[in-house]
Each structure stands twice: as structure tokens, then as C-alpha cells.
Amino acid sequence: MSKYDVAVIGSGPGGYVAAIRCAQLGMKTAIIEKYSVLGGTCLNVGCIPSKALLDSSHHYEDAIKHFEEHGIEIPGEVKINFKKMIERKASVVDQTTKGIEFLMNKNKIDVFTGMGSFKDATHIDITSESKTETIEATNTIIATGSKPASLPFIKIDKERIITSTEALSLTEIPKHMIVIGGGVIGLELGQVYRRLGSEVSVVEYMDRIIPTMDSAQSKELTKVMKKQGVKFYLSHKVSAVSRKKNEITVTATDKKDNEVTFTGDYCLVSVGRKAYTEGLKPENAGVKITERGLVETNEHLQTNVKNIYAIGDVVKGAMLAHKASEEGSLVAEILAGQKPHIDYNLIPGVVYTWPEVASVGKTEEQLKEAKFEYKSGQFPMRALGRSRASGDTDGFVKILSDKTTDEVLGVHMVGARVADLIAEAVTAMEFRASAEDIARMSHAHPTYAEAVKEAALAATENRALHI
Ligand code: FAD
Numbered sequence: 207m208s209k210y211d212v213a214v215i216g217s218g219p220g221g222y223v224a225a226i227r228c229a230q231l232g233m234k235t236a237i238i239e240k241y242s243v244l245g246g247t248c249l250n251v252g253c254i255p256s257k258a259l260l261d262s263s264h265h266y267e268d269a270i271k272h273f274e275e276h277g278i279e280i281p282g283e284v285k286i287n288f289k290k291m292i293e294r295k296a297s298v299v300d301q302t303t304k305g306i307e308f309l310m311n312k313n314k315i316d317v318f319t320g321m322g323s324f325k326d327a328t329h330i331d332i333t334s335e336s337k338t339e340t341i342e343a344t345n346t347i348i349a350t351g352s353k354p355a356s357l358p359f360i361k362i363d364k365e366r367i368i369t370s371t372e373a374l375s376l377t378e379i380p381k382h383m384i385v386i387g388g389g390v391i392g393l394e395l396g397q398v399y400r401r402l403g404s405e406v407s408v409v410e411y412m413d414r415i416i417p418t419m420d421s422a423q424s425k426e427l428t429k430v431m432k433k434q435g436v437k438f439y440l441s442h443k444v445s446a447v448s449r450k451k452n453e454i455t456v457t458a459t460d461k462k463d464n465e466v467t468f469t470g471d472y473c474l475v476s477v478g479r480k481a482y483t484e485g486l487k488p489e490n491a492g493v494k495i496t497e498r499g500l501v502e503t504n505e506h507l508q509t510n511v512k513n514i515y516a517i518g519d520v521v522k523g524a525m526l527a528h529k530a531s532e533e534g535s536l537v538a539e540i541l542a543g544q545k546p547h548i549d550y551n552l553i554p555g556v557v558y559t560w561p562e563v564a565s566v567g568k569t570e571e572q573l574k575e576a577k578f579e580y581k582s583g584q585f586p587m588r589a590l591g592r593s594r595a596s597g598d599t600d601g602f603v604k605i606l607s608d609k610t611t612d613e614v615l616g617v618h619m620v621g622a623r624v625a626d627l628i629a630e631a632v633t634a635m636e637f638r639a640s641a642e643d644i645a646r647m648s649h650a651h652p653t654y655a656e657a658v659k660e661a662a663l664a665a666t667e668n669r670a671l672h673i
């Protein structure tokens with residue numbers, strides 16, 4: 207029987223990063239993945255394919271809506287080859303997952319294909335179609351991720367009533383896609399299909415979209431996406447979804463308790479994701495699972511069984527790839543005797559719509575609720591030369607800082623390339639910068655990043671230069 211210092215179950219951005227870091231630190235490492243392709247949700251049916259479709263559909267939208275204003279004329283009709291778009295997405299995924307295979311090889315990590323399940327706390331059975339083998343592991347890291355959640359009355363048929371997984375591989379462009387849930391997935395994929403010509407109706411339970419982000423971001427994104435033609439039905443509680451041949455009917459009740467029905471040809475259910483531990487048999491090792499189905503861990507991501515750790519979507523916290531990866535590195539370093547730390551307040555959140563939405567730290571609502579005394583500085587993208595040059599004038603950067611010390615407490619952005627700009631805010635906050643620290647740093651001109659400096663100036667002494 208093969209024996210390892212560490213076995214990692216699951217090869218998503220949590221698991222594969224944990225495996226690489228363990229190998230870098232000199233541990234004999236195995237990774238177990240039930241699918242024949244590595245990379246987990248993120249690489250196969252999550253972050254990467256959704257961004258590939260967002261980018262392709264963005265090019266199309268630019269070609270039909272914005273080229274003309276730049277003096278670019280396309281003779282004849284611009285057409286979508288949807289099959290090719292989906293094939294390109296598949297090839298981006300393929301290249302990315304092959305990259306993970308390469309990294310496993312390079313770091314001498316043994317890859318096992320099959321369902322990993324605990325036999326006991328130090329032995330893992332790996333079951334594939336052809337055989338079951340058992341390995342011994344001194345330590346195990348559970349990184350089994352998550353699956354789409356649904357509502358109890360919805361039957362996901364994977365054809366017309368679908369989750370993000372199917373929405374990334376459709377064979378036709380929907381005529382009318384009804385999106386249940388105005389969170390990250392609903393908005394990103396809703397925008398993809400809106401750009402490609404679908405009617406898109408987002409039915410959201412809360413009174414605003416992206417309800418966990420700063421409300422100024424919800425407001426701005428709603429405004430822009432409405433202009434793009436997406437219809438929003440907020441404060442609507444979905445109560446039924448049914449299918450007759452190719453017609454889907456979604457029933458909801460609005461704020462005033464009126465029943466509202468929507469009919470379309472596709473319904474995307476994007477109401478969150480749930481931790482995945484099916485087939486893992488944690489009970490054989492004595493690992494505790496919470497009532498919500500998460501693997502229970504302490505602040506070191508250790509389960510109640512001392513040689514078993516868990517990371518990523520299967521444990522508490524934001525379901526984000528970079529959060530999973532940070533946790534993977536953290537556990538590897540703990541196993542190597544180091545004392546790593548993650549500041550969860552500084553894990554950024556991004557929505558890759560256009561304009562993009564990015565956040566780190568506390569929202570204004572959270573500061574108000576905590577009765578924290580803060581200052582706020584905001585700068586609109588439309589006041590930037592760079593934004594006018596590219597034509598991306600929607601959005602803003604907002605910086606919230608401590609009223610007394612000026613320490614930056616939260617940064618919230620909407621605009622072009624803010625998914626990349628948020629890194630500056632994370633760096634500043636990791637070093638506990640004040641708004642004035644950011645305001646005094648030189649930002650190249652003309653860049654979108656100048657909005658960060660201007661918002662910091664506004665937060666410092668209300669002295670933004672260009673508004
Ligand atoms: P996963 O990536 O889910 O990987 C878990 C792996 O474990 C899977 O490969 C699974 O097959 C395997 N597995 C499970 N059980 C077993 C078992 N018993 N034996 C063997 N293998 C097993 N996050 C971002 O940060 N940015 C984004 O842009 C983004 N976009 C997304 C878009 C979509 C459409 C979706 C659905 C998600 C997106 N996410 C994004 C979220 C991101 O994908 C997850 O947070 C991330 O993949 C979690 O990583 P993980 O390693 O914990 O789990």
C-alpha cells in the first residue's frame with residue numbers, strides 16, 4: 207500500500223494549491239480527484255469557462271454596439287457562431303486543466319483518479335470504474351468543494367431548468383432566460399446571454415442584486431444592466447417552476463403578495479451553492495459535518511480529527527477560488543510547522559460583469575450597523591481621461607476610512623478593470639494604510655487606477671482634484 211505524508215481529496219483551486227504547497231515543503235503528496243480532469247469547479251465549470259464566455263460575448267457586444275462610435279465600420283451583419291464560442295470556451299478550459307496536470311507532474315505529486323472515501327482516519331479508498339485501491343496518509347486535506355444549490359420545489363432537469371454548469375455549455379441561445387437569483391452567477395451568466403440577444407429576467411428574493419456587497423454597487427450595477435436591457439424583479443419570492451415541453455413557467459410573489467408569472471424557454475437557477483461531501487464517508491474517520499453540510503473546522507482549518515483538515519467551499523466562508531487557494535497554502539504551511547495567517551476581511555470579492563464590481567473590507571452598511579465612525583470618499587469613473595478614451599464611463603471607486611485614524615476600512619468599486627484594481631486596495635489594507643497614504647502615492651496617468659487615488663483624496667479631506 208502506498209503511504210503519503212499528505213493526501214488531498216479534490217483537485218479544485220483549494221486542493222491543487224494545497225498539494226503544490228505541501229510538495230514544495232518537502233511532503234510526499236497524493237491528490238485524489240473523482241473526475242479524469244483536474245481543476246475542480248473553478249477550472250471546469252466555474253471561474254474560467256464563465257470568464258471565457260463573458261469575454262467572447264463582450265467582444266460581440268462591442269462589435270455591434272460600440273465599434274461604430276470608434277469609427278470602425280463592419281460591412282454586412284455581425285453574426286454569432288455560438289457553437290464556436292462554446293468550443294473556444296472548452297479549449298480555454300482544456301489548456302487550463304492541462305496546466306494543472308503539468309504542475310502535479312513538476313511537483314512530483316501522485317494523481318489518483320477515483321472517488322476518495324475515508325476507510326478510517328489514516329486510510330483512504332479510491333474507487334474508480336475499474337478498481338478500488340487504498341492509500342495510507344499521515345494527514346489528509348478535504349477539498350471536495352461544492353455543487354449548485356436549488357430550491358426544494360424545483361426539479362433541475364439540466365435541459366431547460368438548469369444550473370450554471372449547463373448554462374456554460376448550451377447548444378442554442380435562449381430566447382428568454384429567467385434567472386432565479388441576482389447574485390454573482392445570475393448576473394455574470396445573465397449578462398452573457400443578454401449580450402448574445404436573449405431576453406433576460408432576473409428574479410431576486412432580496413430588495414437588491416448582489417445583496418452582500420455595498421448597496422452603492424448594487425444600485426450602480428442595476429442601473430447599468432437595466433440600460434443593457436436586463437429586467438430585474440426584486441423582492442420577488444419564487445414559489446414554483448414548471449415545464450411544459452420547451453416552455454418554462456416561474457411563479458413568484460412580489461412585495462405586495464401579488465402572484466407574478468414569467469414564461470421563458472430556459473430557467474437558470476442560481477440561488478447559491480452547497481458544500482459537497484457525498485461519497486466521502488467522513489463518518490468512517492469520525493469527521494464532524496455541520497447541520498448545513500459543511501465540514502466543521504477550527505481557526506486552523508483542522509477538523510475534530512487532528513490529522514484531517516478541510517479547505518475551500520466545503521468549509522465555512524466565502525465560496526471563492528482565491529479563498530480556497532489561500533486556505534490550501536495555509537494548511538500546507540501549518541503541516542510544515544509554520545504559523546501562517548489569513549485575514550478573511552481582506553479576501554476580495556469580484557463580479558465579472560461589465561462594468562466589473564469589486565470589493566474588499568467592510569461595506570458602508572456593515573460600518574453603519576456596527577455604529578463605527580467613518581469617512582467616505584467617492585470618485586466617478588466618468589471624470590477620468592482614461593475612461594473617456596475607452597468609453598467605459600460607468601461606475602465609481604468608494605473608499606471608507608476610520609474617521610479618527612484614517613485607516614482604510616473598505617474599498618468598493620464598479621467600473622472597467624476594477625477586478626484588477628482591487629489588488630491595490632488589498633495591498634493597502636494588508637499594510638493598514640490610511641486613505642492619505644493611498645492619496646499621496648503616484649498613480650500613472652491616464653489609468654483607471656487614478657480613480658483609487660482620487661477617491662482616497664476625497665476620503666482624506668474631501669480634496670479630490672478632478673471633480
Ligand atoms: P472545487 O473547485 O469545487 O473542487 C472540488 C473538487 O473535488 C472537484 O473537482 C470534485 O470533483 C472533487 N471531489 C469532490 N468529492 C470528491 C471525492 N470524494 N473524491 C475525489 N474527488 C472529489 N470563484 C472565484 O473566486 N472567481 C470566479 O470568477 C468564480 N466564478 C465562478 C463561476 C461559476 C459558474 C461557479 C459555479 C463558481 C465560480 N467561482 C468563482 C467559485 C469557485 O469555483 C469555487 O469557490 C472554487 O472552485 C472552490 O474551490 P474548491 O477547491 O474548494 O472546490
Ligand code: NAD
Binds near residue numbers: 387412416442444
Ligand atoms: P449567490 O449567493 O451569489 O447569489 C444567490 C442569490 O439568489 C442571492 O442574491 C439570493 O438573495 C438569491 N436567492 C436565494 N433564494 C432565492 C429565491 N428563493 N428566489 C429568488 N432569489 C433567491 O450565489 P450564486 O450566484 O449561485 O453563486 C454561488 C457561489 O459561487 C457564490 O458563493 C459565489 O461566491 C461563487 N461565484 C463567484 C463568482 C465570482 O467570484 N465572480 C462567480 C460565480 C460564482
